[in-house]
Amino acid sequence: MSMPSSSFIPDILSRNLSFRGRRSRTSSRQSSYQSYSVYQQAMASLTILRDPDATKALLETILDSPGGKRSLSRLARTCKGICETALNVLWRELDSLVPLIGLFPNHLLRRTRRPGLGLTKPPAEEDWSRVLSYGKRVRRIAYNESANNVSASIFPIIDEYRPQTYILPNLTSLTWRVDTAAGLERCLLFLTPEVKTVVLDINNKVSNLRDILKQLSNRNRLHSLSFTSHVALPEDFTDIFHRQNGLVKLSLNAPGALSSAVGKWVSSQPKLRFLELDLTARSIVAVEGFFEEIMPRSGYSTPSSVGGTDSGVFSADEPDFSDIRKSALRLTGDAPLKGVCPQLQQLQLTGEAANIAAFMKHLNSRLAVLDLIIDDPPETNDWHELATTICEQFGGFLQVLKLSAVNSKFIELVRSTSRDVPIKPLSLEYLTFLPNLHRLDIDLPESVIFSDSDVAHIAKTCPNIEVLRLCPLAKFTTAPPSLTLEGLIPLTTECPRLHTLAVVVDGRSGTRGDAVERAPSSRSLLRLHVGHSWVKDPFRVAITLSHLSPYLDNLKWFQEKNRAVIEEHAKGWQQVSDFLPYLQHIRLSERRKATVATRVEVRVKTVEVEVPVIPPKPKVSEQAIDATPVVIDQGVLARPRLLEASVQSSPETVDEGVEASPAVSSKLIDATPVVQDEEVYASPAVSEIGVEIRPPASSATIDATTAISSKNINTNAVAVESNADTMSDVSTSSSSSSEYHRPHLAIPFISGIFTLVKDVFVSYPVYLSLRLLNASLFTLGARSSKHAETSEAVSEKLSTPAGLILSPSPAVTDHISPVGL
Known part of the structure; x- marks a missing residue:
């Protein structure tokens, strides 16, 4: 089943799935029947949407097309069945915080059409419902402080009144470009534990950089880290990120990124697959210093080593067999590894060609993608050394090679102005055999002279090339390009997988018809971008293209709408684009008829050969024949060839120690009782009293003769x-x-x-x-x-x-x- 085009589906859905709502009351029965038939056709063509993976892939294709977000938004509002999937794809990546702020109610926004200006008052709890609902769909978000499209007053409101800790709980990628310390600190609001990719771009010196990096390293286990700054890295940068041992992608573009400590830390990353470094304005000594602490010992210094030159016996006349021994080690695979990051697959370097060549000589990884941003134009000797190093180090594994200029502003300036032919060409003959290379992209405005010999050399060097771009943005004003249409014949002959070609050619010179007719046409070439190519006879150029690429589907060139061009050539390529489809149809019809005629001719010849001829009646005679078979004994010695192979397998072991010491705090408690001494003076009042009793004594005379009565x-x-x-x-x-x-x-x-x-x-x-x-x-x-x-x-x-x-x-x-x- 063929997949419908990306532009067809939004149109069908937007115009036909909602025909009932837009139909007027006075519409006739015939129009209703026609609309319903169109609806059935649309549904029949959209059976692919029953598969969730296919639906997601289709929606992503629509999103990448021009005006994709608008089309995807209309599609989400039109069809309820794919609304959720469309919204997930649409809100998956945000290049600004403005769409997120626009989800607040209109009465809170200062200006409805410009939500980034801020809020008039703090939002209530119910005002966060839409923000939290759509915030769950966001996976990647970016913020650029210099764009000044988001007011700084919004961040304190989010920090104080947010109903939950993170308003983007499923965020995995954070891109933050700031100029101030306050702007850098705002990234902590969105730094969820699920963030695995962080891109920091700091233009000025900020005071809280070290603290933010430390919090980032402690809170997240990163898979990708990109740090770009105009100031030097912190001195303890490697100590801050020593816990990050799961990095897959690392990009460092800052002064101090070539220090030996950083090199040692980079080499210790076991999962690193992508590395980006900036070597601009660095000396060879600084580049070599990156590998000072990470170069492993070769082991050639011991007498018993295979590659060693010391035999253990002092002899001045002993021959040196070190080179032979090293070659033997390379053949057997026992040679010690030299370089850094053997697991590295993608490398992006920026700087002079000589520095890049010196850096890549230390690598022994199997690079698949190499992106080099070099000076334009590079020196001839430096380019020769760089091309040789690329082919020797990574020729058997390299799949993608990109070359571009360092200064992007200079590139735009050159592309937008008229200039003459560059002085120095870029020779591709220094590139040797690259059997696995399937994409070659060269964009050097000052080195755009490519001849037919260069293209022929690329066709021999890269037989499996699929995408070839040779400075398609170059502009020639006084002299024509050196590459001709005939120079593209080797690509259609020796590159059966080539489907995208972007070159600047000279289509004025007439091509030889016999050469074009003998050249095999390419069934895979579908897209051709000629840029500022010259053309004189559009019809003849269209005939040539119909021979070389009869299945060409997309032809592009620079027009007045997108670039300042020479009007004569732009009109000529417009005519080529008009003629080409008809010529391709004729060409394919002729070849189809020629193929059928060839098959019929072969069949007729076969029938004529198979017609039997009646022989004359033979004479019959009797004859005896000895039919005893002749037997011959023969022996065959079969000895299988044995090949002994030994494989040394040593697992990589990692010792990890975990120190689990509970946090202990000692506290002293003074348990001495409070004692208070009180004195009470209790002395009883004692008094001593002496009493002297002396009764008065009196004497009386008693008469004994007197009678004493008993009563007395x-x-x-x-x-x-x-x-x-x-x-x-x-x-x-x-x-x-x-x-x-x-x-x-x-x-x-x-x-x-x-x-x-x-x-x-x-x-x-x-x-x-x-x-x-x-x-x-x-x-x-x-x-x-x-x-x-x-x-x-x-x-x-x-x-x-x-x-x-x-x-x-x-x-x-x-x-x-x-x-x-």
């Missing part, structure tokens, strides 16, 4: 007894004195003895205990409230009937008051 005796006895009970501490001398005056009284004497015994053994211990208790109560301040009453009672008890009155002092009264006598 008893009263006196009671009084004396009461007095003895009350005053237990009275001196015994008083009692003895009283008794001395009354010796004749026996009963009172005995009563006094008993009273004394009672006071000593009963009353006095009780008195002491009560006195101690009284002292304690007095210390605590608990004094009895009835001191006065007790003192009066004691005074009354101490008075005797005989007129003896004991009046104790107040101090004595205080001490004996609680006793309760």
Whole structure:
């Protein structure tokens, strides 16, 4: 099934899939039937869209075509079945932040048609719905600060009011071109953990470069890194990116990129496939310094090594077989590797041809793609050395070779102005055999002289070439190009895979018809770009092209719309483009008829040969024939050829150590209890009081002859007894004195003895205990409230009937008051 063209599908879908909505009410039944038939045809032609992979490939083709984004947007709005796939392809890559900012509601934008000017107020949570919905589709995004199409006030709003950490969660590629430190710091808003490709282009010196690079290295595991700067790399650049061991693509265009430390770091990348370096304005010494720390030891210094020159025995006349031994090592494959990055497949170098040649001599990788940006024009000797190095180092593996000029501004200036033929040609004869080269692209405006011999040499050197571009943008004003249409015959003869050719030719000279007719036509050549080629007879040129490329589908040249051209030649190639399809149709018809006639002629000849001829009737005779077979014995010695081959397989081992030490923090806690010393002065109030009791003594004369009544005796006895009970501490001398005056009284004497015994053994211990208790109560301040009453009672008890009155002092009264006598 043939795939429909990219321009056909959007037109069919936009004009026919929505015919019902645009159909007027007065449309006839016939127009409806015709529209429905067109709809069925469109659906029948779009059966390829049932395959998701084919649908994605088709949409990507539409996107790459002129006006592809507009067509893809219309396609997404037209067909619901492929809407999601079309939106994913359309939003997969953004070259600016403006489409993303335009997803905010219109009432938040300062100007609806220019969303990059900023927002009038911070967005609410519901205003982020469209941004987050389409942000999931974005895979690659770019930002250019110098373009000034996005206001700097938007980034603080995104940082403060975003509803989630990253508004582009599936972003994998980030391109950031800035001039200031603030602009460089804004990239952290979009640096998600899924970012694998980072392109940094810094035009000025920024202060936070080292911090941003450090955060980039710590947060992401990069597969591709491109760093371009006009200032030197940080001194610890290799230390910052020492964790990045999975780089596949690396581009360094900054001063300091050729240091030995960077070279050692580059050589340590095991997965590196693409390398881009800038060697402009560098000396050969600086280029050689890149390999100082990464050149492996050859091993030729030991006596036992195969390639060594030292035999271990001192001999001045010993011949040197080092070259022979090295050649043997190369043949057997045991030679030590020299160079850097043997796994490298693509290389892009910028600088002088001599520096590039010196750099590539150190490489031993199997390069498939080589992109060189050299001076225009290069020196002859330097170009010879460079071409020889390319063919010797990578001739058997190289597939794509591109040569362009260093200064792009100079290229544009040369292309837009009229100039004469360049002075120095670029000879392609220095290129030797390149069997696997399928694309050769040379764009050197100052070296555009290519002759027929150069094209013939390319046809022999590169038999599998598919795309050949030899300075198609060159412009000749006074002298015609050196390459002619006849010079293209070797390409159609020896390059069966050539399908794209871009050269500037001289079509004025007449071509020999016999040479063109004998040359085989190319069935693969489909696209031809002649640029500013000269033409004089358009019809004759069209005939020649119909012979060389009868299947040519696309013919391009420079017109007034895209470039300043010579009007005469532009009109001539327009006529060639008009004549060519008809001539191609005639040419193919003639060849088709010639092929059919040849087949018929061969068949007729075969039939004539096969017509049987009736022979005459033979004569019959009998004859005996000995049919004994002859047997011959023959032996064949079959010895197979044996070939011994040994393969040394040594796996590449990598020792990795992981230091897993938990983060330990020590803390000291002061657990000493808070102690507070307080002093309390508690001293009881002690007072010593001495009491001296001296009762007044009186003497009386007693008449012994007087009769003493018993009543008086008893009263006196009671009084004396009461007095003895009350005053237990009275001196015994008083009692003895009283008794001395009354010796004749026996009963009172005995009563006094008993009273004394009672006071000593009963009353006095009780008195002491009560006195101690009284002292304690007095210390605590608990004094009895009835001191006065007790003192009066004691005074009354101490008075005797005989007129003896004991009046104790107040101090004595205080001490004996609680006793309760």
